[in-house]
Amino acid sequence: MLILAGQGNPGAKYAGNRHNAGFMILDRIHAEFGFQPWRSKFESQISEGTIETAAGRIRTLLVKPETFYNESGRALSKAAAFYKLSAEDVVVFHDEIDLAPGRLRMKQGGGHSGNNGVRSMIAHLGENVRRVRIGVGHPGDKSQVMPYVLSDFSKADQDWFEPLQKAITGALPFLAAGDDERFQTEVMRLAPAPKHDPKQSQRG
Numbered sequence: 001m002l003i004l005a006g007q008g009n010p011g012a013k014y015a016g017n018r019h020n021a022g023f024m025i026l027d028r029i030h031a032e033f034g035f036q037p038w039r040s041k042f043e044s045q046i047s048e049g050t051i052e053t054a055a056g057r058i059r060t061l062l063v064k065p066e067t068f069y070n071e072s073g074r075a076l077s078k079a080a081a082f083y084k085l086s087a088e089d090v091v092v093f094h095d096e097i098d099l100a101p102g103r104l105r106m107k108q109g110g111g112h113s114g115n116n117g118v119r120s121m122i123a124h125l126g127e128n129v130r131r132v133r134i135g136v137g138h139p140g141d142k143s144q145v146m147p148y149v150l151s152d153f154s155k156a157d158q159d160w161f162e163p164l165q166k167a168i169t170g171a172l173p174f175l176a177a178g179d180d181e182r183f184q185t186e187v188m189r190l191a192p193a194p195k196h197d198p199k200q201s202q203r204g
Contacts, residue, residue: 001083002051002176004029005063005076007094007117010045016152018136019069021161022093025134025168026062032169035062042082043067043075051176058176073120080125087128091175092121095149099135102160102193104168106180107131130180134164135193160194167191 006022014020029035035049045064050057061083065075080090088108094117099105108130121129136157139148153161167190174183 001059001061001085001089003061003063003076003079003083003085003090005065005072005079005090005092007069007072007092008064009069010064010066014150017150018095018153018157019149021095021134021136021153023064024161025093025132025165026064028165028169029172030062033172035060038064040066042078044079046079051172053173053177055177060176070116071120072117073122073124076121077124087126088130090125091130091132092118093132093134094118095136096133097136097138097145097149099133099137100193101135101137101157102164102191103135104164104184104187104193105133105135106184107133108180132168132175160191163191 004026006024006026008014008020008023009017015023030038030047030049033049033051035047038045038047040046042063044066047062049060049062051060061079063076063079065072067075076090076092080086094115096105096115109127118131136149139145164187167187170190171183171186174180174186
């Protein structure tokens with residue numbers, strides 16, 4: 001079994017925020033793969049379904065923690081413990097300010113790079129959680145990071161975010177099968193990141 005989790009904050013006022021990129025990706029997966037209706041469990045909204053891979057169907061649980069972004073690991077650890085899953089069986093989609101808008105990078109192991117949601121995931125599940133880092137760019141000044149990620153994606157952002165979501169669902173069978181490198185390659189092939197905006201800093 002596989003858990004696909006998203007980082008985000010619950011409630012309508014946060015729904016369009018850059019910080020909710022993970023939730024948006026899960027909603028797209030939920031619709032594209034015909035998962036069951038969302039329901040409340042593990043301090044989260046969850047949905048069960050399957051993803052068809054070359055090796056067969058992978059039973060999958062979508063998890064959107066309702067603990068708010070910085071405590072998301074607490075909720076996710078409850079789901080993982082219930083199904084007796086390890087960190088390697090959990091994939092987390094989250095926004096990443098240290099990547100330019102539209103870039104996607106997989107990561108497993110290592111630190112949290114100041115992302116408190118990832119910090120919570122690592123604290124509760126261990127550092128081997130598989131992470132899908134969705135680049136949203138950096139506002140250019142550290143003091144502006146929080147208002148930036150808690151602001152909605154702009155209309156211009158949709159030019160890359162919509163194709164990226166489509167590419168993620170298209171390449172998802174590779175992720176479900178455990179081939180993270182192929183998944184990353186396919187996503188970037190299907191939805192190349194836009195040219196870097198010099199006004200935004202990028203690290204990583």
